[in-house]
Amino acid sequence: xxxxxxxxxxxxxxxxxxxxxxxxxxxxxxxxxxxxxxxxxxxxxxxxxxxxxxxxxxxxxxxxxxxxxxxxxxxxxxxxxxxxxxxxxxxxxxxxxxxxxxxxxxxxxxxxxxxxxxxxxxxxxxxxxxxxxxxxxxxxxxxxxxxxxxxxxxxxxxxxxxxxxxxxxxxxxxxxxxxxxxxxxxxxxxxxxxxxxxxxxxxxxxxxx
Numbered sequence: 001x002x003x004x005x006x007x008x009x010x011x012x013x014x015x016x017x018x019x020x021x022x023x024x025x026x027x028x029x030x031x032x033x034x035x036x037x038x039x040x041x042x043x044x045x046x047x048x049x050x051x052x053x054x055x056x057x058x059x060x061x062x063x064x065x066x067x068x069x070x071x072x073x074x075x076x077x078x079x080x081x082x083x084x085x086x087x088x089x090x091x092x093x094x095x096x097x098x099x100x101x102x103x104x105x106x107x108x109x110x111x112x113x114x115x116x117x118x119x120x121x122x123x124x125x126x127x128x129x130x131x132x133x134x135x136x137x138x139x140x141x142x143x144x145x146x147x148x149x150x151x152x153x154x155x156x157x158x159x160x161x162x163x164x165x166x167x168x169x170x171x172x173x174x175x176x177x178x179x180x181x182x183x184x185x186x187x188x189x190x191x192x193x194x195x196x197x198x199x200x201x202x203x204x205x206x207x208x209x
Contacts, residue, residue, distance in 0.1 A: 044117070047130035048088065048101050051119030055090035055098055062087040066200060073199065074192075081108040081185075082192035087201065090119065098122065100201055103132070106189040110181040111135035114144075118152075118193045124204030128153035129190060141182030148176060148186050158198070159191045 048058045063086045065071065074080075085103040092098055099121040106114050114134045119127035129152050136142050152160070157171040162183050164175050175183040197203035 043132060044103070047117040047132055048090070048119075050130045051117050051127050052090040052099065052101055053127070054092065055101075056093050057091050058088040058101055059091060060086060060088050061100075070200065074195070077195055079188070079192040079195065082106050082189055084193065084196045085115070087196075099127075100197060100203070102193045102196065104189050104193045104196075106185045106192070108181070108185040108188065109134065109136055110141050110179070110185070111137065114182075114185055114189060116186070116189055116193075118190060120193075120197050120203060122203070123156065124197070125154065125156040126152055126190075126194070136179065136182045140176065140179040143176050143179065144182055144186055148173060148183060152190055156204075157194075159194055160187050162187050 045058070049055070052058070062084075065074075065083055074082075083105050085105055087103075088101045090098045090101055099119065101117055101119050103115065103117050105116075108114075112135050114136075115132040116129045117132060118129045121127065129149055131145055131149060134142065134144060136144065151167070151173045155170045160171055160173050162173040162175045164177075164180075167174050173183070173187055194203075
């Protein structure tokens with residue numbers, strides 16, 4: 001009988017601790033939710049401005065991936081690990097649409113998801129990319145910001161490939177030494193954004209070398 005009473009007492013103590021911890025976590029979440037959301041929104045806006053410096057405003061036009069036939073082509077093209085999270089129009093002071101800004105996520109990074117924004121002019125020129133989140137290996141994949149990101153700027157190509165022997169054309173990206181997975185993931189994410197731009201937004205896919 002004493003053992004049962006002791007067990008019940010222990011169970012009640014654990015229950016009270018669990019409930020208390022849950023309340024504390026819920027309280028902390030409510031306090032931090034808005035500041036986190038504001039910080040994420042600020043980071044996104046800064047990324048939009050970085051990849052489309054000529055725009056004065058960004059208007060959301062699509063959120064999430066389209067359904068139906070497009071997705072069949074998307075998977076067939078090899079972009080099953082890529083999602084286009086949202087699409088915005090980049091506009092100038094007169095309200096003229098200069099192009100689009102896409103937020104793209106790949107789940108194929110070595111350390112998990114990599115999320116980028118990319119700015120595309122109406123003629124298909126990729127202004128550049130901004131890395132919103134990445135968790136790759138320090139000293140290797142985390143070099144993406146310094147090594148890979150600059151190579152995508154001001155390129156007008158249909159898609160990119162990467163090389164380990166030195167790029168010889170605009171459509172080639174020099175891979176990060178020792179971080180092929182990160183290079184492949186980021187390059188595929190950019191290509192997915194280009195494919196979406198061409199197939200869903202009527203963007204140009206002409207390649208210049």
